[in-house]
Amino acid sequence: MRRILAIMIAKITIALVKLMGHRGSNIGGELALRMCSDILAWFGSQVKDKIIFVTGTNGKTSTNNMIYSIIRESGHSCICNRLGANLDSGLISAFINNSSIFGHIDADYACLEVDEASLAKVMVHIKPHIIVFTNIFRDQLDRYSEIDVLLNRIKKSLKTSQDTVLLINADDPSLVSLEASLPHVKYYYGVETAADMGSEDMAKDSVFCKKCGCRLHYDHYYYGQLGHYVCKKCGFKRPIPDFKAFIQDSEEKRKLTVVGKDKNFKVEVDMDINDTYSIYNTLAAVSCAALMKNTPETVLCGLESYRPQVGRMEKFYIGKPITLNLAKNPVGFNESMKIVSQDENSKIIAIGVNDFPQDGCDVSWLWDTNFEILLEVDDTIENYTVFGRRRYDMALRLKYAGVDENKLTVVDTVFDAVDNVLKTKSDVGYILLNYSLLFDTQKILKGRNEDDKTHPVPSVS
Numbered sequence: 001m002r003r004i005l006a007i008m009i010a011k012i013t014i015a016l017v018k019l020m021g022h023r024g025s026n027i028g029g030e031l032a033l034r035m036c037s038d039i040l041a042w043f044g045s046q047v048k049d050k051i052i053f054v055t056g057t058n059g060k061t062s063t064n065n066m067i068y069s070i071i072r073e074s075g076h077s078c079i080c081n082r083l084g085a086n087l088d089s090g091l092i093s094a095f096i097n098n099s100s101i102f103g104h105i106d107a108d109y110a111c112l113e114v115d116e117a118s119l120a121k122v123m124v125h126i127k128p129h130i131i132v133f134t135n136i137f138r139d140q141l142d143r144y145s146e147i148d149v150l151l152n153r154i155k156k157s158l159k160t161s162q163d164t165v166l167l168i169n170a171d172d173p174s175l176v177s178l179e180a181s182l183p184h185v186k187y188y189y190g191v192e193t194a195a196d197m198g199s200e201d202m203a204k205d206s207v208f209c210k211k212c213g214c215r216l217h218y219d220h221y222y223y224g225q226l227g228h229y230v231c232k233k234c235g236f237k238r239p240i241p242d243f244k245a246f247i248q249d250s251e252e253k254r255k256l257t258v259v260g261k262d263k264n265f266k267v268e269v270d271m272d273i274n275d276t277y278s279i280y281n282t283l284a285a286v287s288c289a290a291l292m293k294n295t296p297e298t299v300l301c302g303l304e305s306y307r308p309q310v311g312r313m314e315k316f317y318i319g320k321p322i323t324l325n326l327a328k329n330p331v332g333f334n335e336s337m338k339i340v341s342q343d344e345n346s347k348i349i350a351i352g353v354n355d356f357p358q359d360g361c362d363v364s365w366l367w368d369t370n371f372e373i374l375l376e377v378d379d380t381i382e383n384y385t386v387f388g389r390r391r392y393d394m395a396l397r398l399k400y401a402g403v404d405e406n407k408l409t410v411v412d413t414v415f416d417a418v419d420n421v422l423k424t425k426s427d428v429g430y431i432l433l434n435y436s437l438l439f440d441t442q443k444i445l446k447g448r449n450e451d452d453k454t455h456p457v458p459s460v461s
């Protein structure tokens with residue numbers, strides 16, 4: 001009875017919040033959780049076939065939504081927190097949105113993005129069949145603490161569910177260091193290419209061997225600390241992946257081929273954009289789909305029907321092309337700025353930084369981010385606009401990076417930031433921002449967009 005009451009109240013609240021024009025991904029779930037502490041376990045127990053978790057620092061939302069899209073393509077029903085509300089309350093909201101008023105759900109699968117720091121809390125209630133790990137980077141240090149603390153927490157929660165299959169990014173030494181003490185069945189995915197991904201000078205958060213502390217030796221760097229690594233002292237090295245991604249570049253196009261261990265599984269995808277994180281997101285999703293015994297044809301159809309979420313390299317046209325991208329930690333920002341720096345057009349770049357709990361209250365990560373990347377193409381950048389609650393920290397960071405003060409504009413509101421992007425003479429505009437600024441900015445851009453269609457492509461989050 002308490003459960004039904006909790007679900008009814010949550011459903012009414014979600015409807016009211018939506019009526020008021022807010023998204024409210026968490027509030028219904030929060031209320032239900034307060035009234036009924038085992039509600040997540042109860043929902044989880046109703047999923048008929050498999051429950052999949054996607055966790056890690058970057059790439060969760062995109063990877064999870066691709067997996068969801070493939071499951072739907074295979075003809076199965078699936079519950080998914082598609083907008084990326086990934087705390088326990090967000091997961092509960094996703095179930096409530098798909099449940100009857102009595103809390104019954106009819107789903108073959110649940111495909112859930114789970115915040116890496118909340119994994120332990122969630123796994124008390126739900127033991128997933130598969131966990132997909134994307135990567136572990138430094139992110140919101142005040143909440144996640146250092147990588148080692150986070151890895152230990154993840155390890156502890158995994159020990160409570162030893163039947164769970166782990167799908168791990170072989171190119172991330174931090175994640176791979178988890179494996180030794182874990183008895184789980186593990187599969188690995190990794191990128192097989194000698195192509196330079198341009199990450200040589202970027203943030204490498206974890207280049208020391210987790211076993212003996214020596215510096216890792218890399219044959220190739222791809223993204224953050226991801227690459228082909230080996231510890232010459234103790235022998236810790238990148239495992240041979242079960243799922244391998246091969247990359248073929250031609251003019252304007254990048255083709256990604258994912259090959260499974262049994263060579264019958266092969267999927268070829270044309271990538272819209274030349275960025276490394278989309279490769280990893282796609283590789284992780286395809287590998288998970290292959291583990292779930294989907295055919296290459298189903299996987300391809302699923303990827304084709306996949307639509308990225310708000311603010312993932314989302315394109316607008318308001319007098320000029322404007323790209324909006326969510327970036328919330330050093331590696332995410334570096335990857336976004338890499339894309340900006342590859343654009344030869346004259347541009348204005350606006351950077352928004354907030355410090356609400358969902359963004360991380362500590363903004364020291366600005367100093368771990370390589371904003372100097374922008375200086376390499378400074379002659380094509382007409383103006384740097386900064387906004388958000390921590391605009392002055394951001395302005396200071398850009399000054400230290402070497403940005404000319406005459407090109408730097410500090411504005412107070414999101415409206416002013418968008419206005420400045422529009423009125424500055426340039427061929428294109430980029431707006432990079434962290435989480436709590438995303439939806440307000442997107443709303444303004446959407447309202448003024450001249451093209452009916454926006455054309456988002458996959459992103460890092």
Ligand SMILES: [Zn+2]
Binds near residue numbers: 212236
């Ligand atoms: Zn070592």
